[in-house]
Structure formats: structure tokens, C-alpha cells
Amino acid sequence: MENKKLHSVVGLFSTPDSIIHAAEKTIEKGYKHYDINTPYPVHGMDSAMKLKPSTMGYFALAFGLTGTAVALSFMYWVFNIAYPLNIGGKPNFPLPALIPITFELTVLFAAIGTVLSLLFVFFKMPDNSNPLHDTDYIKHCTSDMFGLCIEAEDKLFSEAEVKDFLAGLGATNIESIYYPKINTLPIFTKNFIIFLLCSAIVVSGAVYFVTNKLMFMTPYNWMLNQDRINAQAPSDFFKDGFGMRDAVEGTVPRDFIPEEFKASPDSAGTFLINPLEMTDAVLAKGEAKFKTFCSPCHGNYAKGDSRLRGLFPNPPTLHSKKVRNWPDGRIYHVITFGQNVMPSYAKQLSRDERWAVINYVRSLQRAFNPKEEDFNESK
Amino acid sequence: MNQNNHDYVKKPLPPKFGTYGLGFAALGLILSILALVADPVRASFDSLIVFVFLIGMGMCSLFLIGLEYLTGAVWSVPFRRIAEYLVPLVFIAPIFAIPVFFNFSHVFQWANPEYLTLHKTVMAKTAFLNPQFFYIRITAIIVLVGLFSIVIIRNSAKQDNNSDQNLTKKNIRLSAGLMPIFGLGITLIGIDWIMSLEPLWFSTIFGVYYFAGSLLTAFAAITLIAIKLKSFGALPSWITKDHFYNLGAFLFAFINFWAYIAFSQFMLIWYANLPEETFWFLSRTQGSWLYISIGIIFIKFIIPYAGLLSQPSKSNINRLKYVGWWIIFAQFFDLYWLIMPTFSKSGAVFSWTELGFPLLGLGLVMILFKYSYTKRNLIPIGDPKLKRAMDFHL
Structure with missing residues (x-):
């Protein structure tokens, strides 16, 4: 017993008034390192202890200010840099709309930060031991009595004198508290490791059972199995x-304009006028479409030499x-509605493409049956 | 007969106090009459500001008395009489409604038949917004709240002599009856006298907005008066920093409450972006009103908020005094921002004409205070909760 290090001398009081009086007297005596332990916050204690x-x-x-800054800068980054998006015609950084979120984050950061700093800065968290733990004194202090603890660190401390002082104040259960033999309790004892292992097995088993058996849900495969016909x-x-x-x-596609002159090719020749001019772009388009859709039967130069080797009667x-x-x-009418064996090409060729093909055919015709001025020009 | 071992000694107010009060009232009256002669419509708007300021303060003081009885609050018992001194403002404030009465159709556009023919929407509201019903409402509010205040305050004064606990019980019952009338009354005053200045506009939170500002003012006034009384030793010595800490904490809480309500009103209107709601805020960004609108944020929220944020500052008498005056000023600023844009649409106007009515109001409050102070005790010495109030510690 004698070689143990003394931590403090403690005494218990039975009423809140007596503990406030004791705190005032302790301050008067000049003790600095002391503490009051009470089961609930006693009103007026702060001023009695002159805290x-x-x-x-x-x-x-x-x-809190960190939270404000984080919320505002993060939302600024999201709305202006990462993914600028106009929502409801509001400015890209709609401050009034962001205030509630900023407020929430300020409160959240302040609350969590305060608790964490309380644990790690004020309570010195990783060190979870205190010599007062597991004493009769602290058991009373957490249930029915008010305790005063004068620590041995104090300059004025002397065990006998403090005991007299506490007795003079009317304290009961006065006793000396010693540091435990081992200052910090070892964490990795055999029992603790077994406890850790058991709890790991129980927890992971429970998680497996709950998530895979009790609450099992099929994965979302609504996109794969749909109620529709392929x-x-x-x-x-x-x-x-x-x-x-x-x-x-009777259904009509959007933007549908019916083709005119279906049964009267001659009026088509009279009334339909080619809207396109003989430009390089139009001829290039016409050539491409002609070679794709017309040349298999009409031949590359429209001479009627089909590549289909007589599978169909050769076109003229x-x-x-x-x-x-x-x-x-008239030619437009043939492409649009077909003629003899030739089917309609209205589905393959748009109106403009048909006119472009006609322009290309005209240029081919001119190439095989040139006019006088064509030669004169080349002189 | 008197169980409370209080050491309260009634101390007369400094003689200068009444003289100052009379002086302020006289100067204010002269300035107000000059303002009324110079521009009766503008003076009516100025007078309207003081009317809603004072009646809100008076009604909220009564609300605080009722709250103390209903919740059984202990710390506020020594300050209750200060609130009781302020309650008769409910009867004094209607003086400031007289100029409005004589320029009614110039102040309230819905009372103007030409305006009604132009605005069919407002025409549809005339079942509620007509002068007769308007006067019936304000009279009913003043009479009902006034009756409650007279009975509650008389019971409280009677208790000083006989320490009868039943009087407290009676007042608790009266307070419970008062609450719904108070809630309806202050909402209607806010809607009738401020919101209906723009009869096309509506905001369902407006009653709470006016209540928040008025309650803040009542707290600020009680704090200021308590500090003044403490400075010349009229308050007994057992009123400590802890009692003042509660006043400071409530001031701080209601600064936040006002900001919360004001921001809710603004953000919902801003976000929904409906033309029939936004024009009210839009008209407050025209010309120099923009700076007044931005100033509101700082004057009524950020500055007093920062002033009372830290824990020690809430019981710092000096700090409380400055914040109290600041909040009284901020409430005037807020009411000016709510009311004056209807009078001057292009920009804020301020000159000597705006000073007369607030000065008259200050003078009247001082005279009322002197009268009530000499008539009744400052501390409710017969109150059964006084012993616990004396022992109150944080």
C-alpha cells in the first residue's frame, strides 16, 4: 500500500448547498487542483468555483465557420465549375436557395466538431483511465451524493491537512485515492481479443443473415424483363x-406532305419544277444517290446496262x-411512283435527293449528247 | 403577512426623468404638428410607423407576462413589472393612428374608390378590406387585449399587499385565455396596418414576421429599462448577472427567430418567382431602397447577432445596453422599410419630418413609465415565485 502513488483525497457531501459551500471554502483555502463531482449540474456551481x-x-x-465555407465553396464548385446548370432561370449561383443548406452544414459541422474536440482535446480521449474510476467515491457521485476531490498535484497539498479540512467542512466517507498499479490499462488482453473475435463473428453473421436471408431482394432487372413484344x-x-x-x-406521319399527280405523269411533267440548281454540291449528292439506288439497273452511266446479269429485264x-x-x-414522277417493273423509290430518296438525282442524270445526258456550244466553249 | 424576505426599497426616479420625458414629448409634438402641416400624407406614414411600433411593443409585453404565468418561469419575476409598465402602450399607441385616420384613403389605397375601379383583385378583397370592418377589428383588439391587461395587472398589483397565491392562479387562467386573442390580434394588426398598404400583395407569414420584430423590441425595451434602473440602484442587489443572462439569451434567440422568419418569407417568394408576390420585394430594390433592403440584413440580424454570439456577452451589462438600443433602432429601420416604400416609390426619403413622431413616442413612454413606476412597486413583493427568483442561478 505504501509504495502506491497518491492521486487525491476525496470526501462526500449530501446536499447541493453544502457542496457549493465546500467549493467556495476550497477556493478560499487556495487549492487550485481540485474537482467537484455531482450527479447532475448544480446551479451556481460555476460561480462558486470561479470558473x-x-x-x-x-x-x-x-x-461552424468551416461548415459555412465548405457548404458555400462546394456548391459554388458544383453549380459554376463542375456542372453548370440553369435551374428555373435562376442565377448560376443562387445564394438564397443555398442558405438553408449552408445553415444545416454550419450546424452539423459545429455540432460534430464540438463533440469530437470535447472528446479528443478536453477529455484526452485515447487515455480512458482515471484513478477515480471504480471507487466507492465515484459510485456515490453518480447516484446520490456530491463529491469534492483535492488532487495531490496541488502545491498546498498534504494528505493529513486536506483530510482535516474536508472533515471540517462536514464531509463524510473521506478517503485517499491511489493511482492503480498500471497507469494505462492494457487493451490487448486475452479476454479482450476473444471478445473482439466473438463480436466480429456475431456481427458479420448477423449482417449476412439479415441482408441475405431476411431482407433479400432480387436485383433490379426491370430493364431486362419487360412486358413488351420483340x-x-x-x-x-x-x-x-x-x-x-x-x-x-389513315395515320399520317408528322410533317407528311402527300405526293401529287399519282395517276397523271404528264401533268407532273407540266407542273412540277425542279427546285434545285446545277451546283457542284447538288451534283455530288445526285451522283452518290444515283450510284447507290439507280446504277444497279440503269448502269453507272445510265446506258441501261444492268449489273444484275439478266435477273430482271434490262431497263431502257x-x-x-x-x-x-x-x-x-416527268422523271420525278417515275422515281416517285415507279414505272413498269421499276418500283417506287419515294421511301429511299427524299424529295431533294430525287431532284438531285435528276440533275445528275441531266448532266450524264449532256455528256453523251453534247450540244454545239459545249465544243465551242472548250476551244 | 409578507413571506418574501426581499430587500426591496422603493427608490424614486431621478427628478430629471419626468422633465426629459415632458421635453421629448413637447418637442416631438411640435415637430409632428409641423410635419403634419408640411406634408400630411407623409406625416401620416411616419405616424403609422410609430403606431405599429408602440402597439406591437405593448402587446408583446403583455404576451411576455402571460408567458411567464403560463410556463411558471422564475427568472423573469423581478422583471415582470417593467413589462407591466409598458403594457398600457396598447392604449397610448392609438394616438398615433389619428393622423392616419384623417388621411385614410391616401395611406390605404384600398380605401380609395378610384384605385378599386382599376384593380379588380383588390375589389374582391373589399369584404375584408373596408374601413368599417377595419375600425371594428382594431377596436376589438385594443378593447379585448386592454381588458385582459387591466385585470392581469390589477391582480398582480393586489398581490403586493396580500401575497394571495390565488391571484397567481387567476392570472394563469387569464393568460391562457389571452394567448389566442393575442395571436389573432397581433397577426391582424400586422396584416391590416402594414401588409394592406400594398393591397395586391400577400404573404401568409407576415403576421409572424411582425410578431417576431415586436417581441424582440419588447425584450430590448425591458432589458434597457432594467439596466437603467440597475445603474441608479433601483433594482435590489440579488438581481445578478444570471438574471440578465436570460434577457440576453432571449434577445439572441429572437434575433435568430426574426431572421429565420424574414428569410423564410424572402426565400419562398424569391424561389417561387410569382409576379403577384415578387413585386413587393422588387419595389424595395428601386433606387436607394436597394441599400435599405441590404442594410436590413446587417442592421437587424448580422450586427446584433455577432454582438450577442459569445456566452459572456449575454450577461455583459454594457453589451446588452448597446444591443438593446440597437434593436430599438433596427425595429424602426425595419418598419420604415416595410411602410415607407408605399409613400415614396422611387427611393428612400428621410428628413426632420420623420423625427417628430418617434420623439413624441419616446416622451410618452417616459411619462407613462414615470406614472406607473410611482404608482406601483418595481418588484412584485407578494409573488409566490419571488423567493425562487431571488435564488435563481445559472
Whole structure:
């Protein structure tokens, strides 16, 4: 017992008034290193102990301002740099809309920061031991009595004198508290490691059971299995058994303009006028479309020499006098509605493309049946 | 007979106090009459500011008395009489409504038939917004709140002599009855006398906004008066920093409450962006009103907030005094910002005409205070809670 190091001398009081009186007397006596332990905050204790205002507030202020800065700068980065997005015609940095979030983050940072600094700065967290732990004194202090503890660090401390002083104040259960043999408790004892292992197994088992058995949910595969019919697939739902449906009769596509002069190719020749000019761009477009859609039957130079080796009857040449004298509109009618074996190409070629093909055919015709002025020009 | 071992000795106010009060009132009256002669409409608006300021302060003082009875608050018992001295402002404030009465259709556009023919929306509101019903409402509020105040204050004064606990019980019941009337009354005053200045505009939070500002003013006035009384020794010595800390904490809380309400009103209108709501704020950014609008944020929130943020400053008498005066000024500033843009749309106007009515108001408050102070005790010496109030510590 004698070789133990003395921590403090403690005494218990039974009423809040007596502990306030004791605190005042302790201050008067000149003790600096002492503490009061009470089961609840006693009103008037701060002034009795002549405590200075806590510096905790500065921590809260610093963390709160950090929260404000983080919220504002992060949202500035999101709204102006990372992903500038106009929401409802508001400015890109809509400050009034951001104030609630800034406020929340300020409070959150201040609260969490204050608690953490309380634990790690004021309570010196990793060191969780105190010689008062596990004494009768602290058991009373947390339930039914008020304790005064004068520490041995104090300059004026002497064990006998302090005991007399406490007895003079009317304290009961006066005793000396010694440091435990080992100052800091070892964490990795055998029992503790077994406890850690057991809890790890129990926790991971419970997590596995809860997430995989109790709360198991199929992954979201709504995109894979949809209630719809694939293209070309049959359907039991419709009478005709086809999954793919035609548009309702009389449906007109958007921007649809019906082709005119279906049954009267001659009026098409009279009234339709080629809207395109003979420019390089139009001819290039016409050439590309001609080679794709027309040349398989009409031949690369429109001479009627099909590449299809007689699978279809060969079409006539486009250099005949009849075709050369046709107006543009007449040829347009043939491309649009077809003629004899030739089907309609209205679906493959847009209106402008058809006119461009006609221009290209005209240039081919001119190349095979040049006019006098063409030679004169080249002289 | 008297169980409370208080060491309260009634100390007369300095003789100069009444003279100053009379002086302020006289100077204010002369200035107000000159202002009324110079520009009756503008003077009516100035007078309206003082009316809503004083009636809000008076009603909120009564609210605080009721709150103390209902919650059984202990710390505020020694300050309750100060609030009781301020309550008769409910009867004095209507003096400032007289200029408004004589220029009614110039102040309230909805009372102007030409305006009504132009605005069909306001025409639809005339079932509520007509002068007759308007006068009935304000009279009913003043009469009902006034009756409650007279009975509550008389019970409280009677208790000084007989220390009868039943009087406290009676006052608790009266306070419970007062609360809904007070809530409806202060909301209606805010809507009728401030919001209806722009009859096209509406904001459902406006009553709370006016309440928050008025309650803040009542707290500031009580704090200021308590500090003044302490400085010449009229308050007993057992009123410590801890009692003042509560006043400071409440001031701080209601600075935040006002800011919360004011910001809620602004942000919802700003975000929804509806033309029938935004024009009210838009008209407050025209010309120099923009600087007044930005100033509101600093004057009514940021400066007093920073002033009372730290814990020791809430019980620092000197700091409380400055913040108290500042909040009284800020409430005037706020009401000026709420009311004056209707009179002067292009920009803020300020000259000697704005000073008359506040001076008259200050003078009247001082005269009222002197009268009530000499008539009744400063400390409710018969109150059953006084013993605990004396022992109050943080």
C-alpha cells in the first residue's frame, strides 16, 4: 500500500448547498487542483468555483465557420465549375436557395466538431483511465451524493491537512485515492481479443443473415424483363397472331406532305419544277444517290446496262431522245411512283435527293449528247 | 403577512426623468404638428410607423407576462413589472393612428374608390378590406387585449399587499385565455396596418414576421429599462448577472427567430418567382431602397447577432445596453422599410419630418413609465415565485 502513488483525497457531501459551500471554502483555502463531482449540474456551481468561461465556444465557432465555407465553396464548385446548370432561370449561383443548406452544414459541422474536440482535446480521449474510476467515491457521485476531490498535484497539498479540512467542512466517507498499479490499462488482453473475435463473428453473421436471408431482394432487372413484344415475335393477344402492328388506318406521319399527280405523269411533267440548281454540291449528292439506288439497273452511266446479269429485264437507256426531252417533273414522277417493273423509290430518296438525282442524270445526258456550244466553249 | 424576505426599497426616479420625458414629448409634438402641416400624407406614414411600433411593443409585453404565468418561469419575476409598465402602450399607441385616420384613403389605397375601379383583385378583397370592418377589428383588439391587461395587472398589483397565491392562479387562467386573442390580434394588426398598404400583395407569414420584430423590441425595451434602473440602484442587489443572462439569451434567440422568419418569407417568394408576390420585394430594390433592403440584413440580424454570439456577452451589462438600443433602432429601420416604400416609390426619403413622431413616442413612454413606476412597486413583493427568483442561478 505504501509504495502506491497518491492521486487525491476525496470526501462526500449530501446536499447541493453544502457542496457549493465546500467549493467556495476550497477556493478560499487556495487549492487550485481540485474537482467537484455531482450527479447532475448544480446551479451556481460555476460561480462558486470561479470558473472562467469555457473555451469550447471558440471550437464551435471555428467548426461552424468551416461548415459555412465548405457548404458555400462546394456548391459554388458544383453549380459554376463542375456542372453548370440553369435551374428555373435562376442565377448560376443562387445564394438564397443555398442558405438553408449552408445553415444545416454550419450546424452539423459545429455540432460534430464540438463533440469530437470535447472528446479528443478536453477529455484526452485515447487515455480512458482515471484513478477515480471504480471507487466507492465515484459510485456515490453518480447516484446520490456530491463529491469534492483535492488532487495531490496541488502545491498546498498534504494528505493529513486536506483530510482535516474536508472533515471540517462536514464531509463524510473521506478517503485517499491511489493511482492503480498500471497507469494505462492494457487493451490487448486475452479476454479482450476473444471478445473482439466473438463480436466480429456475431456481427458479420448477423449482417449476412439479415441482408441475405431476411431482407433479400432480387436485383433490379426491370430493364431486362419487360412486358413488351420483340420485333417479329408472334403474339397471342392479337387475332392475327402478329406481334408487330401496323399504324391505324389513315395515320399520317408528322410533317407528311402527300405526293401529287399519282395517276397523271404528264401533268407532273407540266407542273412540277425542279427546285434545285446545277451546283457542284447538288451534283455530288445526285451522283452518290444515283450510284447507290439507280446504277444497279440503269448502269453507272445510265446506258441501261444492268449489273444484275439478266435477273430482271434490262431497263431502257436514259439517253434516248424520249427521256432527254422529258421535263424534270416527268422523271420525278417515275422515281416517285415507279414505272413498269421499276418500283417506287419515294421511301429511299427524299424529295431533294430525287431532284438531285435528276440533275445528275441531266448532266450524264449532256455528256453523251453534247450540244454545239459545249465544243465551242472548250476551244 | 409578507413571506418574501426581499430587500426591496422603493427608490424614486431621478427628478430629471419626468422633465426629459415632458421635453421629448413637447418637442416631438411640435415637430409632428409641423410635419403634419408640411406634408400630411407623409406625416401620416411616419405616424403609422410609430403606431405599429408602440402597439406591437405593448402587446408583446403583455404576451411576455402571460408567458411567464403560463410556463411558471422564475427568472423573469423581478422583471415582470417593467413589462407591466409598458403594457398600457396598447392604449397610448392609438394616438398615433389619428393622423392616419384623417388621411385614410391616401395611406390605404384600398380605401380609395378610384384605385378599386382599376384593380379588380383588390375589389374582391373589399369584404375584408373596408374601413368599417377595419375600425371594428382594431377596436376589438385594443378593447379585448386592454381588458385582459387591466385585470392581469390589477391582480398582480393586489398581490403586493396580500401575497394571495390565488391571484397567481387567476392570472394563469387569464393568460391562457389571452394567448389566442393575442395571436389573432397581433397577426391582424400586422396584416391590416402594414401588409394592406400594398393591397395586391400577400404573404401568409407576415403576421409572424411582425410578431417576431415586436417581441424582440419588447425584450430590448425591458432589458434597457432594467439596466437603467440597475445603474441608479433601483433594482435590489440579488438581481445578478444570471438574471440578465436570460434577457440576453432571449434577445439572441429572437434575433435568430426574426431572421429565420424574414428569410423564410424572402426565400419562398424569391424561389417561387410569382409576379403577384415578387413585386413587393422588387419595389424595395428601386433606387436607394436597394441599400435599405441590404442594410436590413446587417442592421437587424448580422450586427446584433455577432454582438450577442459569445456566452459572456449575454450577461455583459454594457453589451446588452448597446444591443438593446440597437434593436430599438433596427425595429424602426425595419418598419420604415416595410411602410415607407408605399409613400415614396422611387427611393428612400428621410428628413426632420420623420423625427417628430418617434420623439413624441419616446416622451410618452417616459411619462407613462414615470406614472406607473410611482404608482406601483418595481418588484412584485407578494409573488409566490419571488423567493425562487431571488435564488435563481445559472
